[in-house]
Amino acid sequence: MRSRWRLIVQLAVGTGLAWLLAEQVFGHQQPFFAPIAAVIAVMAGGGQRHRTAIELVFGVAVGVLVGELIIHIIGRGSWQISIVVILAIVVGTLLGLKGLALTQTVTSAILLAAVIPVAGAANPAATRFIDALIGGLVGFGMSLIVPRNPLRDIDREVQPILRGLASNLAQIADALRGLDSRAADRALMRARNMQPAVESMIATATNAREIARMAPMRWRQREDVEDYFSSLTNIDNAVRDSRVLARRVATMCRHGDAPPADLAFAIDSLGKAVSMFGSNLSEHDAFDKARHELIQAARIATLALSEASSINSAATVVQVRALAADLLYASGFTRDQIDERLDFD
Structure with a gap:
């Protein structure tokens, strides 16, 4: 009530x-x-x-x-x-x-x-x-x-998605360590089941954005709401990336492909970064630790490319890098900043 x-x-x-x-x-x-x-x-x-x-x-x-x-x-x-x-x-x-x-x-x-x-x-x-x-x-x-609090409304939708994404990435990493294709398939199914929540998040954010624009009591929140709103597409992309990642890991496990060294650790770093995002995506200054984890995950994945023994394992390490990039976008990084930090050549 x-x-x-x-x-x-x-x-x-x-x-x-x-x-x-x-x-x-x-x-x-x-x-x-x-x-x-x-x-x-x-x-x-x-x-x-x-x-x-x-x-x-x-x-x-x-x-x-x-x-x-x-x-x-x-x-x-x-x-x-x-x-x-x-x-x-x-x-x-x-x-x-x-x-x-x-x-x-x-x-x-x-x-x-x-x-x-x-x-x-x-x-x-x-x-x-x-x-x-x-x-x-x-x-x-x-x-x-008497408007609703737009930031609180968005945050109420976003946080369960971030928690679910972090948990799913941890389960994908565990499946890779154990070469357990069934565990990877379960992670894939959980990632697919997150889509209705993602769509609800975007609908709520659209309404919250309008409230911040139109309600005088919420005008001071307009900038924060816009920052929050701009992150949601990239969160959606990250959830979709996690589905691709889970599917690749499941395929690797079924084929018995040996995963590159530290690839599971890289996926763990992705999940840890998602957990660090905190309670408000508009507070980009608080993301330094999360960004460090994401860059570290991308670095490990990039180094693992040379060890990839099959197409599936190569696609998996590339997907880790893509997921890291989407989460960096969600944290407020620009394309140029991401290119600069993910250039490990």
Whole structure:
């Protein structure tokens, strides 16, 4: 509950404020669509792009407008609901709505077909269209006034991935020492299973980046968020590299190829460097020890190339160097800095 206090405040204040504005300021009766739209905007802003939140609210508004206009002409009933649904889908599609936005268009229209308006009230189509926009704007505003901590959100996603990558690299090194192809295959499967978490990390970081750009309370974090965000692609690449590395090691073990000396030690150095990254990737000045381990791993792999006895073993040592380079990118090094430090000729 401590991690969701902002969401609770956004929903509680946003729904109440949306109702208050629609009822007291605009004089609407039963403005239930205002708090509903506020909830949609807040929930979309908490885990998706703010553009998606706006599209969802727009979908609600379109559904409200289409539904009320059609029902005002043909009335309410079972066959009328079918007609409303068809028209809502057609209009929403022509306006470019899709996914959740189109779903909200249809469900809003259906809800209107089942709700009898208050007798003597103003034009329900106009009032409920305005209610949806009021709620959407209020909900969107609440996500900016009481924003989540973007750095904390990214860090919460990144740290389990870094721990999993470090653990997997250690298991790959152990598999290589024991020439255990099954252990390498298990490491490969674990690396593949990390991909959904990586995709979730990137989605969360995209949303956090927008919060830092748009929410005044988070403007001071924009630079740190950008540094963090720039590292995520390279973390993704490192996870993918670990899959290739595990597959190469498994192939070496199955073929009985003798690994080059100290290759397992080089993989251990990669895992140790990942563990050293700490709790915030935006603090690049704290990465000196991790960078030293990565450069050391690349050095060992480079020296091991001359000892490679097969294509598989050569590909494995090259992959260690590639993984080290991606992690150096994640630590903030530029391409020129990496080329300079990994030039062991």
